[in-house]
Amino acid sequence: MTGSASRVEVALLGGGIWAREEHAPAIEAAQNYLSFKAVYSRSAASAHSIAENISSPVDIYSEDTENRFDDLLQRSDIQAVVVSLPIGHQSRFIKSALLAGKHVLSEKPVAENIEEAKALINWYRTEINGPTWTVAENWRFLKSYEYAAKELKNLGKIIGFQGRQHDVVPENWKFNLTEWRRNPIHQGGYLLDGGVHYVAGLRLLLGEEPGNQIASLAAFTNQIQPYLPPVDTADVILRTRAGVTGVFQISRGTSLRADEWTIACSNGWIKIENETVTISRNGEIEVVTIPNERTGVPPEIRAWGQGLVEGKTRSEQEPEAALADLELIELMLKSGSQGGIPLECSHQDVLN
Amino acid sequence: MTGSASRVEVALLGGGIWAREEHAPAIEAAQNYLSFKAVYSRSAASAHSIAENISSPVDIYSEDTENRFDDLLQRSDIQAVVVSLPIGHQSRFIKSALLAGKHVLSEKPVAENIEEAKALINWYRTEINGPTWTVAENWRFLKSYEYAAKELKNLGKIIGFQGRQHDVVPENWKFNLTEWRRNPIHQGGYLLDGGVHYVAGLRLLLGEEPGNQIASLAAFTNQIQPYLPPVDTADVILRTRAGVTGVFQISRGTSLRADEWTIACSNGWIKIENETVTISRNGEIEVVTIPNERTGVPPEIRAWGQGLVEGKTRSEQEPEAALADLELIELMLKSGSQGGIPLECSHQDVLN
Structure with a gap:
């Protein structure tokens, strides 16, 4: 005290x-x-x-x-x-x-x-x-992610990853009624806004081991809903410095619903869906609920x-960590606007 | 008779x-x-x-x-x-x-x-x-896929798609003991072999409507298991001529398990996991089992x-339909070997 x-x-x-x-x-x-x-x-x-x-x-x-x-x-x-x-x-x-x-x-x-x-x-x-x-x-303070990141260290080498963040922003949603959201001057609209959370989650899970930083990515982007400019959907492939590949799917304009990251390791995998953490260890499945303190705020x-x-x-609150998140989303939007060309990362040498 | x-x-x-x-x-x-x-x-x-x-x-x-x-x-x-x-x-x-x-x-x-x-x-x-x-x-003769393709026509416009084909080929699996599989001279090894099935499934689901053909794709590839050359994993983004985006994840060297395609439409979505077809229509979920005749053969x-x-x-047995499947896998492998550059399709103007 x-x-x-x-x-x-x-x-x-x-x-x-x-x-x-x-x-x-x-x-x-x-x-x-x-x-x-x-x-x-x-x-x-x-x-x-x-x-x-x-x-x-x-x-x-x-x-x-x-x-x-x-x-x-x-x-x-x-x-x-x-x-x-x-x-x-x-x-x-x-x-x-x-x-x-x-x-x-x-x-x-x-x-x-x-x-x-x-x-x-x-x-x-x-x-x-x-x-x-x-x-x-706040995603760096979600207990379910902290728990999963800790458990991942017992499952061997990371060999793959996949994330889906799927939802729809209703046209009259409370957060959507403010002018700066309806006519975003910042790149990517909701994809930037929500996206940095999800890639922060990914970076936390991949951890700080050498080779686990994202090295490059490529994306296709789309605008499904006319009221969600400039884009509301991105499908992204990512590769770590060690050569491990994965995908990140984000849409705020889809009929699908998902809030999940799955990390595959040589001896199992972990899937996080908000507070539900599913762990597969050598074929045995365990599902645990790790309550978060609200949004992590x-x-x-x-x-x-x-x-x-x-x-x-704290290292995870330094602006360089937030830059690492922003870089992944900006490159994703940039790749999408350039027809899916792969882009290299330059700002991933940070602690989470 | x-x-x-x-x-x-x-x-x-x-x-x-x-x-x-x-x-x-x-x-x-x-x-x-x-x-x-x-x-x-x-x-x-x-x-x-x-x-x-x-x-x-x-x-x-x-x-x-x-x-x-x-x-x-x-x-x-x-x-x-x-x-x-x-x-x-x-x-x-x-x-x-x-x-x-x-x-x-x-x-x-x-x-x-x-x-x-x-x-x-x-x-x-x-x-x-x-x-x-x-x-x-044979995937073009899977009743679960035929059923899903028919039901998709009632769900409005296709707005997204995602597929996961995840498994591991054990080193001593019966299919893996033949020489041509262990030391493949054909591109992609198991990714070509299995991959054409899964993209055939995707093409069947996307249907023959104008704009639903795959126009371009980009991929990162990886070899997770040393005994599965030349690559055993690909993470792919795809885009249709109409601009709809999606992902395809395939690995034969992972700890993950999946056999699924999900197609998102404006009024719902359909997910196929082998014989299990899950349909969401305006928020109502229905799960049906559509037995296949073995492998479809x-x-x-x-x-x-x-x-x-x-x-x-039959149009779906013409060699041009099989070429459309092969093209998607070859471009995926080619993009992967070239660091994820996006590649355009040239052979997708066929019936399924």
């Missing part, structure tokens, strides 16, 4: 669904490490909608009142911010907060594209001393808070 | 496992159309091993006795032959039999590679008048026999 004296005081930037349903309660729940002090959103109304859902008394900042973002940054008591804004707006908030000396945890993807991510990471690594920038990827925020208190950052 | 007077008299060329377990009993069972008269194999011993398993009194021909293949061809009573020989030896038997005026049903694949298949088909189409050459593909031989008696050939 860490005393309240050493807790880090935090502001949440964002007034959207994910901020309200995931980040705000998770910050509040990480009370051993974090003290929730303020919420900023473009409008006071959305900032208040966050504040109403938590019990901590938080100050409200917004662009339509006198207490604006710059005022928040000038508060010396607030040491850290969680950035939960649309993909296209995140980088300037990340930069401003770091320049103001605040620690930052920004939501995935790390940036809209590889070039911007590289520029931002390079700027952070060369210009910023003191405050830390980390990137949220609560343990993610807790781990970040603990790191701040202890003055450490 | 067709009287015995109009039956076609048939010889079987081949003394291997498939000839003994599938072709010979299927020829005998197609007694409405076929009369089983002779067996040829390289050795009299293997020819006798076929004859012992059937009740028809057949004459034996072999290269190690006085009754050789040429003697068989000179028999005017024998009007047709089934060629069930290793891939690399088939074409000269096909040619000799056709030149001797015999109808030919040769086992898939149509030839070792696209170039040889094209040359043989071109020779047949320009030089041969009278006798017919057809190519066996009995109805295949029967259909061929009926065609001979009636003087017709």
